[in-house]
Amino acid sequence: MANPLTRKLEAFAPLPEADRRLIDDICRNPRDVGPREDLIREGDDPRDVQLILEGFACRYKLLPNGRRQITAYLIPGDFCDLHVFILRAMDHSIATLSPCRAVAIPRHRVLELTERPAIARALWWASLVDEAVLREWLVGVGARGADERIAHLLCELLMRLRTVGLATDGAYELPITQAELADTVGLTHIHVNRVLQRLRAEGSITLKGKQLVILDVDKLMAFSGFDVNYLHLSESNGKKEPCR
Amino acid sequence: MANPLTRKLEAFAPLPEADRRLIDDICRNPRDVGPREDLIREGDDPRDVQLILEGFACRYKLLPNGRRQITAYLIPGDFCDLHVFILRAMDHSIATLSPCRAVAIPRHRVLELTERPAIARALWWASLVDEAVLREWLVGVGARGADERIAHLLCELLMRLRTVGLATDGAYELPITQAELADTVGLTHIHVNRVLQRLRAEGSITLKGKQLVILDVDKLMAFSGFDVNYLHLSESNGKKEPCR
DNA sequence: CGGCAACTTGACAATGCTCAACGCGGGTGG
């Protein structure tokens, strides 16, 4: 299968063959990381940039009150922190959720990437999308009810996984626990469980083990108020009117 | 008073005199905008970049359920969207909260800015800070109780306004309504009101009209779990240990 | 002085949380 980074960047614009080869070259010698391992910790000085090739990782922050908030999922093709090396210390941590395959890219190789105009533009686009996703999560936690919030997240993951070839129709693997989901959407794992039961009972999804199937994608998107536009996929321009 | 953009960027690193002059030049001919006016709307094609010189503006998103979520405050020295012109359509709107003074910077002038290495680095830093702020808001809404959440926001605004010279000690002007605060922190305006009453009753703050005073800054920061590090101000390195 | 927007307060309802317990399944060690 194609390199997930290439697939993702080409969702923005096609890359020259030489650029694709550079990406393949950079992704040699990946390493396997077990589940629930920190890749970078808050307070660390960021050095190498991590790129996820397989599995799920996340950004998270621990609070004095003992709670944890996950602020992003990193899926295959996502960079941990392309631009942070300008900062002295990480303000959050990054950990694997599932077992992952990742590459640590040294800074000089990152610069090789950003010297290629097509890649640079695509990475720029990708970082704008990451920010849009973050905003959308804030909108969810701040203004959507529990059911819509979780349904929205499932829709988002579907779309993101599709662009790297990891979802077909409405089905994909969701290798995280309900407790991790809870830390993502700002609910307790118990409440997350109840919401998932409800979504199953309604016939919206099936979820056995780690296999998720969204039975009627359009319906779930409508229910959760999901509007693809924020992912800025080139195909999806102007499908829906924004709310006024 | 110095240009707020200059002040903000110099919180990262000092700028050459020529760069400061360029910024001053770009900020000529600002325009005044009334309160509650949209600067850019979701769906619009982003063209000029807006820079706020005075007043408060915000990013926000409207939901099908009628709710609104504010995802960022833009204060003097903040750009609306430095990097978005690569995208075809805005995925959120930007509006003034208070009366504002702003400049619309055409794209070619933005490029003039980014061609100056010191400015480019500082803008890069600023955009990382914006993202960190966004993450912190998500953490607040997802994992902090109502009182801590609001207190945390007040602390953040204090620090941000200080770097542009708009706060002294614990006092600053907060030109927004409680309803707008509510849309920011994901609560109802009624609950926000109760929390503010509580903070007043405790002697943590005073708030008369738009004048906010944080009576004991350290105490409020401790209470809300505020850790300056995420703002990446150069002075504030390693003051606190992150939670583990 | 009138009017409107923002703020305030109270009573009640709902959403989501806490605590506690139990089932299920996969992996490990005896």
Place this chain on the structure above:
DNA sequence: CCACCCGCGTTGAGCATTGTCAAGTTGCCG
């Protein structure tokens, strides 16, 4: 190969925080 254990998922009962509705007050601006 079986028994145990531990992590994950599930369920119930009662509680807390926050939302809803409704009404009243304050204060500013014309």
